[in-house]
Amino acid sequence: MIRFNVPPYTGKEMDNMKKAVESMHICGDGEFTKKCSKFVEGITGTSKCLLTTSCTHALEMAALLCDIRQGDEVILPSYTFVSTADAFVLRGAKAVFVDIRPDTMNIDETLIEAAITEKTRAIAVVHYAGIGCEMDTIMDIARRHNLMVVEDAAQGIMCTYKGRQLGTIGDFGCYSFHETKNFSMGEGGALLIREPEYIEKAEILREKGTDRSKYYRGQVDKYRWQNYGSSYLPSDINAAYLYSQFEVADKVNEARIARWNQYYELLLPLAEAGKIELPVVPEGCVHNGHMFYIKTKDMEERARLIDFMKGKDVLTVFHYIPLHSAPAGLKFGRFHGEDRYTTRESERLLRLPMFYQLTEDETAYIAGCVKEFYGA
Incomplete structure (x- = not known):
C-alpha cells in the first residue's frame, strides 16, 4: 500500500536527538530550538519566530496577542482545520465564515468587507496547500477597518506571495510542523511576529506568563510572573528532529x-x-x-x-x-x-x-x- 503520508526523515534525526539528550537540556529553548527559530527567521525575514508545541498553540497565542475578547467577531473561511476557528472561539469570539474561491480554495477576498461589523476585530486567512491568499487586498481591507490579520500558514513554510514569505505579511503567522507537513517534529509549530513591539509580550505568554526568556538572556537577575500565559515550548528533542530537515x-x-x-x-x-x-x-x-x-x-x-x-x-x-x-x-x-x-x-x-x-x-x-x- 502506498500511504497517503510518510513523516519526513532525512537520516540525521537520531544523531541530532542524541546530541540534545547528551546536552542535558531536553526541555524548551535549548540549542536546537534556537537553531530552528534562527533558521525560520533567516528564510522569512520575520522579526521573531517562536517555536511552539503545535500550530494550534501558535494560533491561540496569536488570538491572545490580538486581544480577542468575548463578543468579538473574526472573519475566516469555513474550509479549514478546526484549529483556525478554535483559537478565537476559545477567547469568546464568534467565527464569521465567508465563502472560498473555487480556484485556490482560499478565502474569497472580495467577500470579506461585506462581512465586517462593529464587532469585527480580526481576519484569519488560510493559505491552502501553500498557495497564498490575495494578501494585498486583504491587508488593504484590514488597514482601512483597523483589523488584525492572522495568517494560518500551517502548510505554507517556504512559500511566497509576490516575493513575500507566507506567514510574514499579516500581524502574526503560524506554521505547522505536524507529521503530515513538509518539515516535521511530530507535533509542533511556530509563531511568526511581524512587529517587534509584540515580541516581549509573546515571550511572556509562551513562558507561562513569566519573563524567563529575559532571565536566560541575562537581562534580569530573576524571573517573575508578569502576565497570563501558558506552556507553549516544545522539547528540544522534538526541535532536534525538526532541525535535521531544516539542514536540507x-x-x-x-x-x-x-x-x-x-x-x-x-x-x-x-x-x-x-x-x-x-x-x-x-x-x-x-x-x-x-x-x-x-x-x-x-x-x-x-x-x-x-x-x-x-x-x-x-x-x-x-x-x-x-x-x-x-x-x-x-x-x-x-x-x-x-x-x-x-x-x-x-x-x-x-x-x-x-x-x-x-x-x-x-x-x-x-x-x-x-x-x-x-x-x-
Whole structure:
C-alpha cells in the first residue's frame, strides 16, 4: 500500500536527538530550538519566530496577542482545520465564515468587507496547500477597518506571495510542523511576529506568563510572573528532529515540487479532457509542493475513485468538512452570505499521496491508476 503520508526523515534525526539528550537540556529553548527559530527567521525575514508545541498553540497565542475578547467577531473561511476557528472561539469570539474561491480554495477576498461589523476585530486567512491568499487586498481591507490579520500558514513554510514569505505579511503567522507537513517534529509549530513591539509580550505568554526568556538572556537577575500565559515550548528533542530537515530544507522542497510537477504533467490530459480539475497556482504565488489534489465531478465519483485507488493499494483522502456545517460551527459561528463554493468544492476535492520519500515510479503508478479509473 502506498500511504497517503510518510513523516519526513532525512537520516540525521537520531544523531541530532542524541546530541540534545547528551546536552542535558531536553526541555524548551535549548540549542536546537534556537537553531530552528534562527533558521525560520533567516528564510522569512520575520522579526521573531517562536517555536511552539503545535500550530494550534501558535494560533491561540496569536488570538491572545490580538486581544480577542468575548463578543468579538473574526472573519475566516469555513474550509479549514478546526484549529483556525478554535483559537478565537476559545477567547469568546464568534467565527464569521465567508465563502472560498473555487480556484485556490482560499478565502474569497472580495467577500470579506461585506462581512465586517462593529464587532469585527480580526481576519484569519488560510493559505491552502501553500498557495497564498490575495494578501494585498486583504491587508488593504484590514488597514482601512483597523483589523488584525492572522495568517494560518500551517502548510505554507517556504512559500511566497509576490516575493513575500507566507506567514510574514499579516500581524502574526503560524506554521505547522505536524507529521503530515513538509518539515516535521511530530507535533509542533511556530509563531511568526511581524512587529517587534509584540515580541516581549509573546515571550511572556509562551513562558507561562513569566519573563524567563529575559532571565536566560541575562537581562534580569530573576524571573517573575508578569502576565497570563501558558506552556507553549516544545522539547528540544522534538526541535532536534525538526532541525535535521531544516539542514536540507532545499532538498526536501525540491523533491516535493518535483513530484507535484510530475503529477500535474501526467494528469493534465485528464484535465484537458474535462474529466478532472487540477490545482491552480495564481501568478505571483510560489508553493512548496505540500499537497497535490484533484477535483472530481462530485462526491459520488470521488467515493468511487477512493475505493478504486484502495484496490490498487494507493491511499487517497479527502480533506476538511466545512466548519459552518459542523455542530461546533453552528454553535460558535455563522456563515455570512451564500455558500456557493465551500461545500460544493470540498465534496469534490481528493488528495493524492505526497511526501518527501515518494519516488518518481510511485508517482507515475498513482497517476496511472487515476487515468485508468477514467478510462484514459
